[in-house]
Amino acid sequence: xxxxxxxxxxxxxxxxxxxxxxxxxxxxxxxxxxxxxxxxxxxxxxxxxxxxxxxxxxxxxxxxxxxxxxxxxxxxxxxxxxxxxxxxxxxxxxxxxxxxxxxxxxxxxxxxxxxxxxxxxxxxxxxxxxxxxxxxxxxxxxxxxxxxxxxxxxxxxxxxxxxxxxxxxxxxxxxxxxxxxxxxxxxxxxxxxxxxxxxxxxxxxxxxxxxxxxxxxxxxxxxxxxxxxxxxxxxxxxxxxxxxxxxxxxxxxxxxxxxxxxxxxxxxxxxxxxxxxxxxxxxxxxxxxxxxxxxxxxxxxxxxxxxxxxxxxxxxxxxxxxxxxxxxxxxxxxxxxxxxxxxxxxxxxxxxxxxxxxxxxxxxxx
Amino acid sequence: xxxxxxxxxxxxxxxxxxxxxxxxxxxxxxxxxxxxxxxxxxxxxxxxxxxxxxxxxxxxxxxxxxxxxxxxxxxxxxxxxxxxxxxxxxxxxxxxxxxxxxxxxxxxxxxxxxxxxxxxxxxxxxxxxxxxxxxxxxxxxxxxxxxxxxxxxxxxxxxxxxxxxxxxxxxxxxxxxxxxxxxxxxxxxxxxxxxxxxxxxxxxxxxxxxxxxxxxxxxxxxxxxxxxxxxxxxxxxxxxxxxxxxxxxxxxxxxxxxxxxxxxxxxxxxxxxxxxxxxxxxxxxxxxxxxxxxxxxxxxxxxxxxxxxxxxxxxxxxxxxxxxxxxxxxxxxxxxxxxxxxxxxxxxxxxxxxxxxxxxxxxxxx
Numbered sequence: 001x002x003x004x005x006x007x008x009x010x011x012x013x014x015x016x017x018x019x020x021x022x023x024x025x026x027x028x029x030x031x032x033x034x035x036x037x038x039x040x041x042x043x044x045x046x047x048x049x050x051x052x053x054x055x056x057x058x059x060x061x062x063x064x065x066x067x068x069x070x071x072x073x074x075x076x077x078x079x080x081x082x083x084x085x086x087x088x089x090x091x092x093x094x095x096x097x098x099x100x101x102x103x104x105x106x107x108x109x110x111x112x113x114x115x116x117x118x119x120x121x122x123x124x125x126x127x128x129x130x131x132x133x134x135x136x137x138x139x140x141x142x143x144x145x146x147x148x149x150x151x152x153x154x155x156x157x158x159x160x161x162x163x164x165x166x167x168x169x170x171x172x173x174x175x176x177x178x179x180x181x182x183x184x185x186x187x188x189x190x191x192x193x194x195x196x197x198x199x200x201x202x203x204x205x206x207x208x209x210x211x212x213x214x215x216x217x218x219x220x221x222x223x224x225x226x227x228x229x230x231x232x233x234x235x236x237x238x239x240x241x242x243x244x245x246x247x248x249x250x251x252x253x254x255x256x257x258x259x260x261x262x263x264x265x266x267x268x269x270x271x272x273x274x275x276x277x278x279x280x281x282x283x284x285x286x287x288x289x290x291x292x293x294x295x296x297x298x299x300x301x302x303x304x305x306x307x308x309x310x311x312x313x314x315x316x317x318x319x320x321x322x323x324x325x326x327x328x329x330x331x332x333x334x335x336x337x338x339x340x341x342x343x344x345x346x347x348x349x350x351x352x353x354x355x356x357x358x359x360x361x362x363x364x365x366x
Numbered sequence: 367x368x369x370x371x372x373x374x375x376x377x378x379x380x381x382x383x384x385x386x387x388x389x390x391x392x393x394x395x396x397x398x399x400x401x402x403x404x405x406x407x408x409x410x411x412x413x414x415x416x417x418x419x420x421x422x423x424x425x426x427x428x429x430x431x432x433x434x435x436x437x438x439x440x441x442x443x444x445x446x447x448x449x450x451x452x453x454x455x456x457x458x459x460x461x462x463x464x465x466x467x468x469x470x471x472x473x474x475x476x477x478x479x480x481x482x483x484x485x486x487x488x489x490x491x492x493x494x495x496x497x498x499x500x501x502x503x504x505x506x507x508x509x510x511x512x513x514x515x516x517x518x519x520x521x522x523x524x525x526x527x528x529x530x531x532x533x534x535x536x537x538x539x540x541x542x543x544x545x546x547x548x549x550x551x552x553x554x555x556x557x558x559x560x561x562x563x564x565x566x567x568x569x570x571x572x573x574x575x576x577x578x579x580x581x582x583x584x585x586x587x588x589x590x591x592x593x594x595x596x597x598x599x600x601x602x603x604x605x606x607x608x609x610x611x612x613x614x615x616x617x618x619x620x621x622x623x624x625x626x627x628x629x630x631x632x633x634x635x636x637x638x639x640x641x642x643x644x645x646x647x648x649x650x651x652x653x654x655x656x657x658x659x660x661x662x663x664x665x666x667x668x669x670x671x672x673x674x675x676x677x678x679x680x681x682x683x684x685x686x687x688x689x690x691x692x693x694x695x696x697x698x699x700x701x702x703x704x705x706x707x708x709x710x711x712x713x714x715x716x717x718x719x720x721x722x723x724x725x726x727x728x729x730x731x732x
Contacts, residue, residue: 017419037682041689044674066657066682074660074678082674163673272689291432294440308448312440316403316432323407323638323689 002180004205004239008349012258015348018208018239020086020138021178022078023053026240027260028348030246030332030341031056031088037071037081040268041327042334044083050303051329054086054138054297056263059131060095064114064121068134076136088139088263089169091183093127094146094212094244105145107162116124125169132174141210142170142183146223149188149217156188156192163212171204180207182241189215189222191229197356198233209234211259213324220250227257236260248277249366252357255344267337271329274318277336281365285329290315303335304328368546368573370605376719378597378624381711384574384605386504387544388444389419393605393626394714395708396612396702397422397454399634403437403447405691406634408700410449414477416697417704420452420504422629423604425497426461430480430487431437442502454505454629457494457536459550460512460610473528492534499542499633508536509552509578517585519726522554529602530566537570546573550605554579555588557595564599574627575600576607586616593623596688601623614643615708615732618723621710633703637696640684641730644702655680669701670694 003026007015012287018025032039032047034055047055057077060066073317074080077087096103096110096341100268103112109124128143148160167183174181174183202207211230214223227242234240239260245251246264246350274285278298285297296306297314305314305328317325347356370393373381381434384391398405398413405413405605413421423443428434440446443453462469462476469478473646475490494509497500513525524542539549553559567575577596582587593608600606605626611617612630620628636642640651644664652662662672664682671694683691713722 019518022690036686036688037679038688038690041693042643043670043690043694065686070658070678073658074676080676080679224451290437302412304409308439310446312436313403313446320402320404320431322404324404324409325694326689327407327658328409 001178004208004237008236008351010020010322010348010351010353011256013255013344013348013353014258014260015345016260018260020054020083020180022086022138025086026345028255028341028344029053029261030253030337031261031263032338033058033263033265034081034083035265036061037077039330039334040258040272041323041330044081046304046331047083047334049087049341050334052085052334054088055083055092057081057135057137058086058092058095059089059128060092062135063092063131064088064116068131070134072134072136086139087137089132089135089137090243091132091141091142091143092123093128093141093144096123097146103203103350105162107165109143122319126168126173129170129173129181133174133179137179139180139182139208140174142167142181144184144186144212146213146216147186147188149213149222151188153188153190153193155191156186156190159188160186162194162331164197165201167201167204171206180181182206182208182210184210184212184243185230186213189218189226191226193228194230195233198230202233208239208241208261210243211244214242215245215250216298220253223250224257227254227259231258246337248337248364249361251337251340252344252360255348256357267333268330271331271333272326274329276329276332279297279363285311285315287315297332298336301332301339302333303332305332305335307342367544370574370603372603374715375623376717379621379710379714379716379719380624380626382605382626384626386403386420386546388450388452390448391419391452392545392711394617394621394626394707394710396617396703397627397629398704399424399629399631401428401631403443405696405700406638407696409687410447412670412697413449413700414451416700416713417708418451418700420454421449423447423501423503424458424461425455425494425501428455428457428501429458429497431484437687438502442500444502445700450504450732454459454496454504455501455503455507456609457498457507457509458489459494459507459510463512466631471528475509475659479713490544491532492539495536495539495547499540499545503545505546505548505574508533508547508549510552510578512579512582513552514690515579515588516617517552517554519554519556519559522552522556523548525550526563527558530563531569533570537572548572548574550576550578550609551596555584555592557592560596561599564596568599568601573630574607575607576609577625581616583612589616590619590623592713593620593625597624612703614689615727616731617706618710618726619704621714622719622723624688625725630715633699634696637699638692640691640695642669642698642702642711645726645729652679652680653681653683662703664699667698667701667705669698671698671701
């Protein structure tokens with residue numbers, strides 16, 4: 001279970017397959033975010049048609065409502081949401097810490113107030129694991145402290161130390177054999193902390209490693225640099241998951257720095273707000289220039305939206321705040337990112353990844 | 367063009383086929399409402415899969431934004447929205463009059479302010495026809511004055527007279543041969559006015575007749591009674607369209623009183639707000655009793671939602687205001703109504719409509 005086989009390598013980029021109880025995942029992989037056990041606007045069958053291999057769900061949101069006990073009673077996340085491919089749940093750490101004002105951190109855990117009704121809750125590494133066991137995802141995450149990108153070194157170090165201790169406690173608490181636990185590297189953008197964290201987390205010898213605390217306020221250069229200094233300390237034979245990253249340019253840059261797994265809310269969130277990517281860059285559909293544009297969002301795209309609708313019609317739907325507009329834009333953005341990942345995998349397998357990346361950036365303006 | 371063939375008759379109920387430039391419609395038919403040239407949350411291909419034969423769009427909304435000129439330039443409603451089955455546009459009359467505070471009515475037409483930006487506009491019968499010609503629907507509606515269900519007789523009569531004069535002007539203004547113009551019977555719930563209006567409108571000898579001004583504040587008994595006193599004065603050989611009506615019980619009662627066409631926002635609107643129909647009646651998904659209900663909304667239903675999801679999961683999505691919840695509930699409600707219409711057609715063809723209706727109401731509680 002959870003065997004990771006590397007297929008092809010080009011530089012640091014690699015393709016592989018990760019085995020899970022709900023099927024094999026081809027890496028590098030982008031995981032659409034389904035915060036509340038659904039990817040906003042799209043059905044499970046649409047998500048499958050788009051080529052999604054795995055869905056993310058959020059422990060924090062599902063713990064608060066409807067509660068992991070209800071989901072467990074209904075047969076777990078897969079059965080309840082009728083998504084029968086792999087699922088990954090985050091630990092809730094990121095959400096608890098991004099709502100700073102409402103929490104109190106100790107070495108034991110975090111006390112926080114619900115964003116829904118202000119009720120008090122206490123999350124510990126052990127509890128985060130128990131909740132994720134009840135939810136029943138294939139891959140679960142260690143409870144960590146994600147310090148913002150501009151944190152002081154002192155705070156960055158404290159958060160990292162706590163993250164390490166908590167990872168050890170998570171490993172001890174995790175008993176289910178049909179779930180893979182991934183611990184998380186922290187350390188903000190301090191090279192020595194990142195290296196220390198990469199070594200510590202890798203030494204835990206769990207089925208995968210994650211890199212957290214990036215894309216949280218630091219510059220792109222800092223993010224890419226951090227990936228470069230961390231990579232030599234990661235086990236080659238395990239999947240590496242860069243959390244919360246997902247612009248086309250970041251996906252390409254991170255794959256070329258040895259990353260295998262990604263998640264990000266951007267394709268869905270941007271879609272709902274009328275922004276989209278195509279092979280020339282990122283665009284805003286409400287721009288006047290699209291008013292009479294009878295072309296699809298991307299002439300090369302084969303998604304439902306591009307096969308059936310013009311920019312002019314989509315612009316109208318988004319301006320009118322029509323839910324179908326959000327739905328169609330989400331389909332295109334997910335398709336664009338999932339197709340990009342497929343192209344990346346194919347180019348690595350063919351040994352043409354570097355050429356593919358250069359070619360991509362010739363057309364695509366960040 | 368626009369030939370209406372009656373296939374089978376049982377009492378006043380009948381099945382038929384209405385020919386249009388974009389295909390044949392089997393009647394009795396329910397027409398999903400696509401106010402702004404889309405049926406909220408669902409794609410065109412989902413709508414086709416649900417068995418929708420024709421879509422409604424609203425002149426008032428499309429005239430104000432993006433404007434009929436833009437839609438004409440983009441090839442008309444069908445091409446622009448990529449809905450290649452029949453379309454019906456209303457005339458804008460209903461919307462202009464339902465925003466009473468913002469309009470000024472004369473015999474010439476109606477001055478009103480845009481709900482979007484307060485700008486002043488003037489709609490006349492001639493202009494309503496011109497706009498609808500630019501939009502390019504298969505069936506277009508005469509510009510009428512829809513008086514509310516509790517109007518005084520004096521106002522009801524004035525509005526009816528104006529509606530008749532405007533219908534004559536619409537007929538004169540309408541020149542396109544590939545669009546059928548339907549005039550509208552008014553008269554609130556005054557029997558003599560309704561009969562006078564039915565005669566006048568029928569005498570215009572257009573391809574169909576519509577009954578407006580029902581389901582706007584009067585009781586169900588008054589609505590059914592009005593249909594009964596109007597019916598003998600309608601041409602047997604033309605399609606009759608009851609505007610804005612669409613609960614399961616009203617569809618059955620109106621078909622049994624000789625109606626062939628319907629439209630209503632209820633399936634989509636109720637769906638977005640978490641209400642649904644099944645064979646036992648109307649229900650609210652947020653009801654606590656559905657929290658751990660692993661059954662679909664309707665065990666007999668074959669829609670995507672019922673085949674894939676439990677009431678428990680749908681309840682969660684609606685409580686969380688997830689757009690996918692609105693999407694899935696809309697699919698079920700449209701499926702329920704469109705399937706009901708199909709069952710009604712089949713029972714009329716088999717001569718078992720009365721039995722079907724009795725059986726339906728045995729299970730279904732209004």
